[in-house]
Amino acid sequence: MQEEGFIDYQKVLNNEEHAIKGTQSAIQKAVDWFRSKSMFVLAYGTGCGAIEMPPTFTSRYDIERIGVVGVATPRQADILIVSGYCSYKTLKRVIRSYEQMNEPKYIIALGSCTINGGMYWDSYNTIKRLEDYLPVDIYVNGCMPRPEALIEGFVKLQKNIREASKEAGYIKYRENNKFYKENQKKIFGENIEPSYEADFNGMG
Amino acid sequence: MIKILKQHYEIEEKSRRLFKIHIKKEEFLKTLNFIGLNSNFITLSQITCTDWIEDEVFTLNYILTTEQRDKNLMIALSIPREGKESKLPTLLYLFPQAEVMERDLHEMYGIEFIGNKTLFDFALENWNTTPPLRREFDTLAYVNEQFDFRKGREDNRDVKVETKRRRAEAKKLKAKKEVKK
Numbered sequence A: 001m002q003e004e005g006f007i008d009y010q011k012v013l014n015n016e017e018h019a020i021k022g023t024q025s026a027i028q029k030a031v032d033w034f035r036s037k038s039m040f041v042l043a044y045g046t047g048c049g050a051i052e053m054p055p056t057f058t059s060r061y062d063i064e065r066i067g068v069v070g071v072a073t074p075r076q077a078d079i080l081i082v083s084g085y086c087s088y089k090t091l092k093r094v095i096r097s098y099e100q101m102n103e104p105k106y107i108i109a110l111g112s113c114t115i116n117g118g119m120y121w122d123s124y125n126t127i128k129r130l131e132d133y134l135p136v137d138i139y140v141n142g143c144m145p146r147p148e149a150l151i152e153g154f155v156k157l158q159k160n161i162r163e164a165s166k167e168a169g170y171i172k173y174r175e176n177n178k179f180y181k182e183n184q185k186k187i188f189g190e191n192i193e194p195s196y197e198a199d200f201n202g203m204g
Numbered sequence B: 001m002i003k004i005l006k007q008h009y010e011i012e013e014k015s016r017r018l019f020k021i022h023i024k025k026e027e028f029l030k031t032l033n034f035i036g037l038n039s040n041f042i043t044l045s046q047i048t049c050t051d052w053i054e055d056e057v058f059t060l061n062y063i064l065t066t067e068q069r070d071k072n073l074m075i076a077l078s079i080p081r082e083g084k085e086s087k088l089p090t091l092l093y094l095f096p097q098a099e100v101m102e103r104d105l106h107e108m109y110g111i112e113f114i115g116n117k118t119l120f121d122f123a124l125e126n127w128n129t130t131p132p133l134r135r136e137f138d139t140l141a142y143v144n145e146q147f148d149f150r151k152g153r154e155d156n157r158d159v160k161v162e163t164k165r166r167r168a169e170a171k172k173l174k175a176k177k178e179v180k181k
Helices: A009-014 A016-021 A026-036 A047-051 A053-057 A088-100 A147-163 A169-175 A177-191 B002-008 B025-038 B098-109 B139-146 B159-180
Strands: A039-042 A068-071 A079-083 A106-110 A138-140 B011-013 B018-022 B041-052 B057-066 B072-080
Touching (some): A026 A147, A039 A147, A047 A079, A053 A147, A079 A088, A088 A177, A106 A147, A106 A169, A138 A147, A169 A177, B025 B041
Antiparallel strands (some): B041 B057
16 A cells, blocks of 8 residues: 555556546646645734744744745745634735736644634624635634644645635636725725736736 | 922822823823923823714823832823814824834724824725724624625524533433432
8 A cells, every 4th residue: 555645656647548537637646736735824923823923933843844934024934823813904915926026826724713713703804704815725614723733734734725626726726806906995995005917817 | 299289280190000180182282391301200101092973072091100110190181082172192202112002092983193204004994984983883794794704504503502412411411320320
């Protein structure tokens, strides 16, 4: 029996019949496997979840062993962790950062606040559902989730990328851009920043 | 220091370290000038505001602290909630740190400070409606209008009812076990 992550993809590439069975082509499958093993996370924290991230990235939990590394700028990042509640002011910056990231890009939403507002359900300037404004790939619930939960989220995301079992968020964002922009406009009014679409045509 | 101030003002002693003066709006600048320049209370540590909607006033507390940080002096005054009289002069020239506090009060309560040029967006951006900490602002109505909430699961149950039911079940089980013994 083969261990997970050690499939001989050369065999898969040679055997075309086997490759056609899934939704991915053989080469795409290989690319996705490599992609899942190297995830660069934008060093950005909103809300209290940012406290849980340092232990996740440093020696105690050491997430680098599964291929997750922190990077400084959105241009280099693949993954954005929205770690907790988002006020209007923060959300504006989060959207800007997300749009500047190069595709493929994914979002992990950490904590109950991103799911339904959490303890800020009746707050006047905190958004309730993050998925209305940005496409979320993985939700990690809890208030606050421990680093183990975050790591589990990463592993699940790796699985999703590897098997292409779920439509990736950035494709949703590109195809349903109108829906997301309308929701964003509802909050920000006419003061919304111009949308950043260079990446949509493969120019980013 | 308090003894000297007691000659000029009626000082209420709240505790060993906390003193309070009630003043009228007209005496505001005169009093703060006098205390800020002639006494040991040299730091403005806070400006607090309470909305008394029934009396139609805001009560502002200017809290001053001594150089040694051992005594606090509260200077309380009331201003009307709306109209021309509700404006206050700024304290920027005496205490530069008042800039942020006044800006915050302007954003959360809508109080105007004459002479402060930084009264624009602070923590809230593009806020068009009533300032959120005024009591006539209905937070829940605003939230319900602005956001869609996620519907719960179809099989979700009332937590209180469910815990009662489970406790009753556990009791029954325990009683059965005891009868068997």
